[in-house]
Amino acid sequence: MPELPEVETVMRGLAGCLQGERIAAARLDRGDLRWPVPDGFVQMIVGARVDGFRRRGKYMFMRLDRAVSVLIHLGMSGRMTIDRAPLAHQHLTITTDRGRVVGFVDPRRFGALDLVATAGEDGHRLIVALGPEPLEAAFTARVLAAALAGKATPVKSALLDQSVVAGLGNIYVSEALFRAGISPYRLAGTLKGVEVKRLVAAIKAVLTEAIAAGGSSLRDYVQPSGALGYFQNEWKVYGKEGQPCDHCPGKPLCAGIERSVQANRSSFWCPRVQK
DNA sequence: CTTTAAGCCTGCAGGC
DNA sequence: TGCCTGCAGGCTTAAA
Secondary structure, eight states: OOSHHHHHHHHHHHHHHHTTOBEEEEEESOOBSSSBOOTTHHHHHTTOBEEEEEEETTEEEEEETTSEEEEEEOTTTOEEEESOOOOTTEEEEEEETTOOEEEEEOTTOOOEEEEEEGGGGGGSTTTTTOOOOTTSTTOOHHHHHHHHTTOOSBHHHHHHOTTTSSSOOHHHHHHHHHHHTOOTTSBGGGOOHHHHHHHHHHHHHHHHHHHHTTOOOSSSOOSTTSOOOOGGGGOSSTTOTTSOOTTSTTOTTOOOOEEEEETTEEEEEOTTTOO
């Protein structure tokens, strides 16, 4: 489920219902996630008031009034629920003093829960090496060009590297490269200035549009309320192997969108549009 | 140093 | 129906 737009959507949903609430009870049913949930996790959050939320890349922080933040990572299959009956693989359940019920559900347990001092969020080992936030003004063509310079790895792999830019995953990298007209196989260090510029614009646009759409829903809803995101309807290449792309409908030269595997991940792209 | 492959887990779709 | 294989939105580690 979760790349940057989905995490942003989930966080907004949580903020809307949890901000200002006090945690009355918490139950941790499984602590063996990607990393063990730390000892004392439940005791630390019970009784605390939720002061706010922050997203960094694909990670969320739920800030408590104890100078402590809960770091939440959804991994591949993580979901948050609000006021819903417990689901299978619901590992954490939080109840607030006004009766809101929040669940953390993660079948594959690639997600993570941790505690970190709020003042030290950026120093957390999972956060400290993250690259720039793609939607912030500081993420410019100059910055991306500097990060890609000298890299011999395909641009697809470079963009999945969270230390280059934070928050992109397999779907939005494919979509951004299509919009920018750049082949996923181009070596990162060989992009020309104008191409990096197009790529930055494409990344910002696709993420912005996806957030506005409430993210992309695959098999499951992404929003804690249970509402479906609908950006999957806007995908141009992801999951569209064999279909004609928007830029060359019915053109005899266009064999359609290709799927190929790079770095153990599927890439979707149109060889005619992306050079 | 960089780049690739395997592994962590479970669920589901498709082929037989 | 059931079994098997491959694949999945992420990320780390070991190996090359």
